[in-house]
Amino acid sequence: MVNTEIVLIDRPPDDRTSVSTQLLHHLWEALPFGIAQIDTDHRIVFTNDKFDEITGRADGEHLADRLDRVRPADQLALDKAVRTVLAGDDVEIELSMTRPHLGVRRCSAVLSTLVGRSGYGTTGALLCLTDITHQARQRDEILHLAMHDDLTKCLNRPAVLDALAAACADDTGVAVIFIDLDEFKAVNDTYGHAAGDSLLVSIADRLRQSTRNASIGRLGGDEFLVIARNVPSPEHAEHLGRRLARAVRRPLHLCGTIRPSASVGVAWSADPHADPSALVARADAAMYQAKRRRHAHVTVG
The missing domain is CATH 3.30.450.20 (PAS domain)
Incomplete structure (x- = not known):
């Protein structure tokens, strides 16, 4: 045991x-x-x-x-x-x-x-x-790609409209400038689509260089939308539109020298409750009025 x-x-x-x-x-x-x-x-x-x-x-x-x-x-x-x-x-x-x-x-x-x-x-x-x-x-790169146009690096349509909505809510004066290139189809037909793409890129660069603290968007095709904040009056908005039109018209060397032009429409508001879609529609209507005159004039809507 x-x-x-x-x-x-x-x-x-x-x-x-x-x-x-x-x-x-x-x-x-x-x-x-x-x-x-x-x-x-x-x-x-x-x-x-x-x-x-x-x-x-x-x-x-x-x-x-x-x-x-x-x-x-x-x-x-x-x-x-x-x-x-x-x-x-x-x-x-x-x-x-x-x-x-x-x-x-x-x-x-x-x-x-x-x-x-x-x-x-x-x-x-x-x-x-x-x-x-x-x-x-x-994450920032993915977000940037989702918000920007691949060709011109401008904001795409949804992003620039979001920028407009924010500007309307925050600022006392907002200018909405609708820019449509004249005879863009002729550039594509004459020089080819690569030349047309180069023209769009050049125009986007000129718009950026001619504005300060503005949102530049490409709505598609040859249409651009510029959203400028802290614009004190319709007269100041029209002045900005004319400056952008002059920037577009500068000669451009593209398979030869061409002189681009654009029809520009401007809308302005100091109402924090303004409807962003209505402002774009006003600028669009003013742009078409300028285009009917067959000049690169600026019309305020």
Whole structure:
């Protein structure tokens, strides 16, 4: 008969706590994104190495010290997000920061509220920071392609109409300038479609060079729409339309020298409740009135 005595030896509580702490530390360091824990006074409680790597800061007592490279345009959003999460609501934002030798980096920041053991009362927050610069660039490129005409790089029809709607809502004076090239079909027939494409590209460049802070759109074919903000009067809008018509008429070397021309119609409004479609229709009607005169004149509708 064999007697067996089993003796269980417990580790001291502090040893178990130490093992748990080390495990948690290794887990946090293994995460592919940065983590910072702050208290209700915005003081740093903990950061992992990835957070320090992304921010380029490994010192500083407060969160603001670690995120002092956030660009000014995003600083207000960050401050608001921190206030919101410490008030008990989780937040997700994007922000940009400038890193020496790395340039501007785009980051996703997810802020989560930390509460006490009873489940009540905010004790601080966790901030998870991910460098999404590459993804953001891809997203911006896709968005740019979706909003722009492949040939002229102008805004496409939906995008320029969206720009008009925003201008109508925000500004005190909006000029809508409808431009239709004269005899564009003759250029295609005489010189070929490649020459016609070159003409459209040149006209788009001239419109951009002749305006400041305006949205240039190609509606299709040989039609362009220019949306100019902060235009104080119909007279100023007409003046801009005439300037664009003169820019279009400059001689162009394209399989020989040609002198393009355009019929231009202008509509203006200072009504924040103006119907964008109605403004385009007015500019379109004014353009056709100019075209019927067989001149590259500007007509205000």
